Amino acid sequence: MRILVSNDDGIDSLGIQVLVEELKSLGEITVVAPLKEQSAMGHAISMKNPLRVIKYYKNGEFFGYAVDGTPADCVKMGVRNILETPPDLVISGINHGSNTAVNTVYSGTVSAAREAAIMDVQAIAISVTSHTTTRFDYAARVAKLLAYKLMTDPLIPGSFLNVNVPDLEEKDIKGILITKQGKSKWDDVYEKRRDPYGRDYYWLTGNMVESDIAPDTDQGAISCNYVSVTPHHFDSTDYATYELIRKWKL
Amino acid sequence: MRILVSNDDGIDSLGIQVLVEELKSLGEITVVAPLKEQSAMGHAISMKNPLRVIKYYKNGEFFGYAVDGTPADCVKMGVRNILETPPDLVISGINHGSNTAVNTVYSGTVSAAREAAIMDVQAIAISVTSHTTTRFDYAARVAKLLAYKLMTDPLIPGSFLNVNVPDLEEKDIKGILITKQGKSKWDDVYEKRRDPYGRDYYWLTGNMVESDIAPDTDQGAISCNYVSVTPHHFDSTDYATYELIRKWKL
Numbered sequence: 001m002r003i004l005v006s007n008d009d010g011i012d013s014l015g016i017q018v019l020v021e022e023l024k025s026l027g028e029i030t031v032v033a034p035l036k037e038q039s040a041m042g043h044a045i046s047m048k049n050p051l052r053v054i055k056y057y058k059n060g061e062f063f064g065y066a067v068d069g070t071p072a073d074c075v076k077m078g079v080r081n082i083l084e085t086p087p088d089l090v091i092s093g094i095n096h097g098s099n100t101a102v103n104t105v106y107s108g109t110v111s112a113a114r115e116a117a118i119m120d121v122q123a124i125a126i127s128v129t130s131h132t133t134t135r136f137d138y139a140a141r142v143a144k145l146l147a148y149k150l151m152t153d154p155l156i157p158g159s160f161l162n163v164n165v166p167d168l169e170e171k172d173i174k175g176i177l178i179t180k181q182g183k184s185k186w187d188d189v190y191e192k193r194r195d196p197y198g199r200d201y202y203w204l205t206g207n208m209v210e211s212d213i214a215p216d217t218d219q220g221a222i223s224c225n226y227v228s229v230t231p232h233h234f235d236s237t238d239y240a241t242y243e244l245i246r247k248w249k250l
Numbered sequence: 251m252r253i254l255v256s257n258d259d260g261i262d263s264l265g266i267q268v269l270v271e272e273l274k275s276l277g278e279i280t281v282v283a284p285l286k287e288q289s290a291m292g293h294a295i296s297m298k299n300p301l302r303v304i305k306y307y308k309n310g311e312f313f314g315y316a317v318d319g320t321p322a323d324c325v326k327m328g329v330r331n332i333l334e335t336p337p338d339l340v341i342s343g344i345n346h347g348s349n350t351a352v353n354t355v356y357s358g359t360v361s362a363a364r365e366a367a368i369m370d371v372q373a374i375a376i377s378v379t380s381h382t383t384t385r386f387d388y389a390a391r392v393a394k395l396l397a398y399k400l401m402t403d404p405l406i407p408g409s410f411l412n413v414n415v416p417d418l419e420e421k422d423i424k425g426i427l428i429t430k431q432g433k434s435k436w437d438d439v440y441e442k443r444r445d446p447y448g449r450d451y452y453w454l455t456g457n458m459v460e461s462d463i464a465p466d467t468d469q470g471a472i473s474c475n476y477v478s479v480t481p482h483h484f485d486s487t488d489y490a491t492y493e494l495i496r497k498w499k500l
Contacts, residue, residue: 042293043292043355044291045356052449081440106295146500149500155488155491178496180485180492189330190331199302201300202301204323204326230487231487231492233486233488235430245428
């Protein structure tokens with residue numbers, strides 16, 4: 001199996017290192033990941049500035065290619081320019097922090113998998129639900145399990161998996177659930193500060209409003225100590241609304 | 251009607267100016283738009299750097315608030331911080347260049363509307379299909395027509411409209427069609443160059459592959475000289491795949 005690995009926390013993060021170690025036994029792994037942290041970069045791509053590709057070494061050994069762009073840039077660069085032929089699979093992660101509900105819109109981790117899906121490559125985004133955890137071993141094994149699964153049961157073109165793993169010991173995890181994107185959103189607050197020159201600036205802060213812990217949602221599964229596996233597609237047409245508004249007289 | 255207007259081309263672009271002029275007769279217009287061009291920024295938001303809000307004047311008159319962030323930042327800032335209560339509607343545009351098919355994933359214009367939808371505000375993204383056009387009058391009237399429509403027939407929470415207007419004289423436009431996101435994608439190429447110091451860098455280039463001009467798609471409508479109106483949702487769950495993979499034994 002040929003797997004391209006990326007993330008949004010940056011090529012030097014622990015999550016991607018543990019993932020790569022676990023996946024090595026599956027075949028040929030190529031890492032193409034951001035040089036710097038790219039959280040909340042959404043599906044941004046670099047068109048106004050060119051990209052550089054840097055060979056990145058960990059403990060004296062070649063680890064992968066660092067790109068001074070976004071997660072979507074990394075996947076595009078890996079598939080279109082670094083690899084000679086497209087990989088069998090792209091895995092993005094393991095992210096430090098959950099990517100459930102509306103976070104899937106903002107997440108660089110998820111965008112890397114979405115970019116692969118756009119290029120007709122099977123893809124998985126995987127996250128552990130804590131920003132401060134160092135517990136990635138079980139999540140890495142879940143990624144490996146799903147990698148196997150996608151090789152035997154591939155998703156339709158354009159679809160990809162978004163996986164969230166509770167930050168718990170493996171014995172406390174109840175299982176793996178197939179879920180939908182939940183409806184939880186952010187209660188945003190802009191914190192106003194004044195710089196040393198008397199000018200105002202604003203920091204985005206806020207809390208996720210856990211409005212949707214229905215058991216068939218990503219956030220619901222996590223809250224009950226299950227791994228959530230949500231299939232997404234890069235086509236975001238609202239088909240129900242499409243049927244409804246086709247009757248509009250415009 | 252209280253309308254928040256944003257875009258991704260920047261507060262000084264012609265498209266947003268023509269749109270604001272047209273919408274003024276509808277009520278209270280507040281412009282919150284990027285200080286600098288933010289094309290292809292996807293749904294990025296600023297969390298690692300704070301934002302500044304600058305009062306922007308055009309021809310000596312107050313035009314709106316410029317934010318040194320992304321389109322999604324502008325809408326968040328406008329709804330959560332600048333306006334005292336949420337607006338009735340957010341309109342993003344008029345974009346210089348089409349936002350059909352997979353471009354909806356990368357587009358800052360579309361992300362501004364999606365951000366409004368996330369905050370339960372009715373929203374429209376609107377684009378004219380040429381990067382170099384100055385023909386925005388008809389598109390501005392389409393925006394106004396759809397603004398009226400959404401006030402009487404609001405979309406479900408989370409849904410928003412993505413509108414593309416052919417760059418033609420009004421007499422050559424055949425009508426308005428409700429459409430789906432098409433399947434056209436990009437044939438990406440990285441153009442390699444060498445900097446004056448002997449180091450390589452890569453520019454993303456490529457062409458949209460017009461693989462999908464089915465008449466019920468955005469790109470299909472445009473190619474037949476119709477305005478396309480596509481309903482999108484910020485929930486990108488692939489429900490068909492969800493039903494399918496629920497049977498997986500994991």
